[in-house]
Amino acid sequence: xxxxxxxxxxxxxxxxxxxxxxxxxxxxxxxxxxxxxxxxxxxxxxxxxxxxxxxxxxxxxxxxxxxxxxxxxxxxxxxxxxxxxxxxxxxxxxxxxxxxxxxxxxxxxxxxxxxxxxxxxxxxxxxxxxxxxxxxxxxxxxxxxxxxxxxxxxxxxxxxxxxxxxxxxxxxxxxxxxxxxxxxxxxxxxxxxxxxxxxxxxxx
Amino acid sequence: xxxxxxxxxxxxxxxxxxxxxxxxxxxxxxxxxxxxxxxxxxxxxxxxxxxxxxxxxxxxxxxxxxxxxxxxxxxxxxxxxxxxxxxxxxxxxxxxxxxxxxxxxxxxxxxxxxxxxxxxxxxxxxxxxxxxxxxxxxxxxxxxxxxxxxxxxxxxxxxxxxxxxxxxxxxxxxxxxxxxxxxxxxxxxxxxxxxxxxxxxxxx
Amino acid sequence: xxxxxxxxxxxxxxxxxxxxxxxxxxxxxxxxxxxxxxxxxxxxxxxxxxxxxxxxxxxxxxxxxxxxxxxxxxxxxxxxxxxxxxxxxxxxxxxxxxxxxxxxxxxxxxxxxxxxxxxxxxxxxxxxxxxxxxxxxxxxxxxxxxxxxxxxxxxxxxxxxxxxxxxxxxxxxxxxxxxxxxxxxxxxxxxxxxxxxxxxxxxx
Amino acid sequence: xxxxxxxxxxxxxxxxxxxxxxxxxxxxxxxxxxxxxxxxxxxxxxxxxxxxxxxxxxxxxxxxxxxxxxxxxxxxxxxxxxxxxxxxxxxxxxxxxxxxxxxxxxxxxxxxxxxxxxxxxxxxxxxxxxxxxxxxxxxxxxxxxxxxxxxxxxxxxxxxxxxxxxxxxxxxxxxxxxxxxxxxxxxxxxxxxxxxxxxxxxxx
DNA sequence: CATGAATGAGTATTCATTCAT
DNA sequence: AATGAATGAATACTCATTCAT
Numbered sequence: 001x002x003x004x005x006x007x008x009x010x011x012x013x014x015x016x017x018x019x020x021x022x023x024x025x026x027x028x029x030x031x032x033x034x035x036x037x038x039x040x041x042x043x044x045x046x047x048x049x050x051x052x053x054x055x056x057x058x059x060x061x062x063x064x065x066x067x068x069x070x071x072x073x074x075x076x077x078x079x080x081x082x083x084x085x086x087x088x089x090x091x092x093x094x095x096x097x098x099x100x101x102x103x104x105x106x107x108x109x110x111x112x113x114x115x116x117x118x119x120x121x122x123x124x125x126x127x128x129x130x131x132x133x134x135x136x137x138x139x140x141x142x143x144x145x146x147x148x149x150x151x152x153x154x155x156x157x158x159x160x161x162x163x164x165x166x167x168x169x170x171x172x173x174x175x176x177x178x179x180x181x182x183x184x185x186x187x188x189x190x191x192x193x194x195x196x197x198x199x200x201x202x203x204x
Numbered sequence: 205x206x207x208x209x210x211x212x213x214x215x216x217x218x219x220x221x222x223x224x225x226x227x228x229x230x231x232x233x234x235x236x237x238x239x240x241x242x243x244x245x246x247x248x249x250x251x252x253x254x255x256x257x258x259x260x261x262x263x264x265x266x267x268x269x270x271x272x273x274x275x276x277x278x279x280x281x282x283x284x285x286x287x288x289x290x291x292x293x294x295x296x297x298x299x300x301x302x303x304x305x306x307x308x309x310x311x312x313x314x315x316x317x318x319x320x321x322x323x324x325x326x327x328x329x330x331x332x333x334x335x336x337x338x339x340x341x342x343x344x345x346x347x348x349x350x351x352x353x354x355x356x357x358x359x360x361x362x363x364x365x366x367x368x369x370x371x372x373x374x375x376x377x378x379x380x381x382x383x384x385x386x387x388x389x390x391x392x393x394x395x396x397x398x399x400x401x402x403x404x405x406x407x408x
Numbered sequence: 409x410x411x412x413x414x415x416x417x418x419x420x421x422x423x424x425x426x427x428x429x430x431x432x433x434x435x436x437x438x439x440x441x442x443x444x445x446x447x448x449x450x451x452x453x454x455x456x457x458x459x460x461x462x463x464x465x466x467x468x469x470x471x472x473x474x475x476x477x478x479x480x481x482x483x484x485x486x487x488x489x490x491x492x493x494x495x496x497x498x499x500x501x502x503x504x505x506x507x508x509x510x511x512x513x514x515x516x517x518x519x520x521x522x523x524x525x526x527x528x529x530x531x532x533x534x535x536x537x538x539x540x541x542x543x544x545x546x547x548x549x550x551x552x553x554x555x556x557x558x559x560x561x562x563x564x565x566x567x568x569x570x571x572x573x574x575x576x577x578x579x580x581x582x583x584x585x586x587x588x589x590x591x592x593x594x595x596x597x598x599x600x601x602x603x604x605x606x607x608x609x610x611x612x
Numbered sequence: 613x614x615x616x617x618x619x620x621x622x623x624x625x626x627x628x629x630x631x632x633x634x635x636x637x638x639x640x641x642x643x644x645x646x647x648x649x650x651x652x653x654x655x656x657x658x659x660x661x662x663x664x665x666x667x668x669x670x671x672x673x674x675x676x677x678x679x680x681x682x683x684x685x686x687x688x689x690x691x692x693x694x695x696x697x698x699x700x701x702x703x704x705x706x707x708x709x710x711x712x713x714x715x716x717x718x719x720x721x722x723x724x725x726x727x728x729x730x731x732x733x734x735x736x737x738x739x740x741x742x743x744x745x746x747x748x749x750x751x752x753x754x755x756x757x758x759x760x761x762x763x764x765x766x767x768x769x770x771x772x773x774x775x776x777x778x779x780x781x782x783x784x785x786x787x788x789x790x791x792x793x794x795x796x797x798x799x800x801x802x803x804x805x806x807x808x809x810x811x812x813x814x815x816x
Numbered sequence: 817c818a819t820g821a822a823t824g825a826g827t828a829t830t831c832a833t834t835c836a837t
Numbered sequence: 838a839a840t841g842a843a844t845g846a847a848t849a850c851t852c853a854t855t856c857a858t
Contacts, residue, residue, distance in 0.1 A: 212842055
């Protein structure tokens with residue numbers, strides 16, 4: 001589609017372009033629809049040239065996974081610098097997820113596809129799993145701190161709750177195109193993790 | 205792999221066998237690795253025979269989606285008959301998910317793959333989406349009842365919480381092979397939806 | 409398309425129905441598009457039943473050729489009984505071709521396809537060639553008689569002229585859907601075979 | 613069959629070789645027997661390479677039709693430069709047809725097959741029809757000139773007669789391998805279009 | 817670095833034909 | 838006489854990968 005007349009340029013730059021093109025294509029057509037020729041076309045180079053920079057499709061997918069992880073971790077690092085209270089930091093997580101959903105939806109789509117693939121591709125798993133565990137640990141740490149400083153409920157299981165939060169956000173995006181629903185879900189999470197409403201719950 | 209000497213049998217039965225074989229293969233190798241020849245081999249029939257019963261790969265995937273939906277809905281109907289209190293019924297949801305995770309893990313794996321595919325395949329979407337919405341609505345109804353009868357916290361947003369619950373369970377299964385972690389997650393969900401622990405949460 | 413609920417009936421009748429269905433299908437889709445399943449469907453029977461009556465596709469094509477020849481020869485016999493003068497009998501040939509073109513166009517289309525096939529199929533050739541030669545001889549005989557009785561020009565080469573006439577009629581039907589053009593061609597043939605117009609031809 | 617060790621060469625040249633190979637194969641086995649693998653083998657390349665140069669069988673047949681038309685039109689242009697009188701030019705037509713029949717018989721065979729196919733293939737029709745009409749018009753123009761300058765009979769219908777001539781020549785080649793018969797037919801045509809022999813025709 | 821051409825190993829699908837009932 | 842189910846052998850077409858320039 002997007003064919004720009006390409007001049008020669010160094011491998012590092014080309015590999016970045018290739019990873020980006022692959023990501024967009026996966027977002028459009030899924031993993032099974034990913035073709036090296038299409039990637040090359042999108043970058044504006046020949047298939048043979050693509051193979052010069054990335055030797056095989058397997059290597060390409062690894063490259064893609066790494067590029068995804070790099071971006072994901074960079075975002076996480078950025079978040080780490082902000083937020084004072086635990087609740088602030090948790091809300092920052094919600095806000096960042098919301099930002100990606102709005103401005104870079106391909107990121108989540110491709111992450112999901114890669115997560116599926118990780119199940120049967122060790123090389124992908126080696127890149128993706130640590131990233132996912134890192135995310136969970138990051139949120140779990142926030143939750144643990146919040147529990148300990150009393151801003152979150154004391155019966156929190158940080159790992160379990162972090163898993164719940166991540167799953168909830170991802171699932172909220174699955175069908176509803178409407179971003180407002182994601183907001184309802186994160187609001188619900190927040191309420192659920194702080195304290196029960198007035199007269200709520202159980203037999204006294 | 206598994207070639208059982210097959211005798212003749214009618215189309216309805218063969219289609220069931222084919223759907224089952226396809227499901228197992230997708231669980232093993234994912235959607236992109238699904239080959240009609242492999243399915244036929246697994247059923248113990250010729251590829252041409254497979255095409256006699258299921259005219260195209262597209263139709264095959266639709267059949268697969270339908271078979272999944274049928275099984276899923278049957279399970280849901282079964283659950284509907286049991287449980288007295290809202291909490292009982294919620295716990296039944298957890299238990300059923302747990303049962304599938306233990307005894308029929310392919311079901312969840314394939315459901316996830318189909319959910320991804322639904323994003324770009326209208327026919328699959330037409331089968332899968334209603335099923336997913338049905339699940340969410342089913343749980344949301346339980347939650348709404350629980351909120352209204354006081355067994356669950358009054359600030360519940362049933363749709364948002366149902367989405368959270370489903371996402372949490374699915375995500376709990378994603379990496380951890382350990383079923384115990386799923387139990388921790390559902391326990392956390394339960395605590396989060398009932399009442400805040402003793403001294404927990406908020407500004408005192 | 410046309411599926412009539414079929415009862416059992418004898419092979420001779422079934423073979424006639426099959427030949428007719430095959431003829432219509434070839435007229436529609438050409439030889440390369442001829443499928444035994446389509447024929448069976450058109451007759452309203454199962455493919456296996458078709459093979460019961462006509463053992464193979466080769467045999468089917470032979471059957472088709474024979475059915476064509478039978479109809480063609482029957483028409484020729486009918487013409488043979490009419491016409492007094494040579495010119496009358498020639499005009500009867502034109503009229504009969506015209507009649508087929510109007511009322512049974514599939515006949516000519518299929519005959520052309522079979523003629524092509526005869527080039528590389530000895531069995532078809534064995535049926536079709538005698539039919540074509542018979543037609544030519546039939547017309548050549550008319551021409552020879554006309555030449556001898558003075559109603560046609562004396563420098564006629566009957567075989568060559570008969571070949572010309574048949575080719576002219578067939579070619580007249582090839583592109584022009586308009587039957588009027590066939591009439592112009594046969595009129596031209598007639599003029600050409602009788603005598604030169606008034607001041608026509610050559611340097612005096 | 614004929615595998616020549618092939619070196620690399622550019623697409624234009626390869627497409628020419630492919631068109632030629634396809635023509636020979638159709639002459640041998642007809643349209644229905646045309647297989648991409650056979651064409652590739654004849655050219656001495658891999659099937660995939662064939663598809664690299666000609667993307668589909670449909671495109672291949674269009675290429676074939678164009679190559680045929682190009683050769684046919686080139687011949688017609690060559691004829692146009694020669695011949696003084698109308699009769700000379702008409703005889704040039706006969707001679708050229710005769711030359712093809714002797715030295716390039718595949719040309720006529722394939723043209724016939726393509727003409728049949730044109731009936732149900734619009735793309736082929738778009739290439740073949742103008743070629744056929746061009747041929748007819750070319751001959752009709754010769755005949756009209758001959759009629760007007762008195763070298764041909766005055767009652768000529770140029771279009772009808774041109775159609776007759778073409779059909780006659782084609783039909784003369786259909787069964788008789790003997791080229792002498794074509795000569796008898798063209799001689800008959802010539803006589804028929806000039807003037808009636810001595811005492812010939814009509815009622816005295 | 818870059819590319820047009822080439823290729824082997826697949827991949828879904830088709831079709832005439834056969835078999836068991 | 839009839840049929841639903843089954844099959845082997847093809848067939849066009851695809852795709853990641855390689856090679857020569």
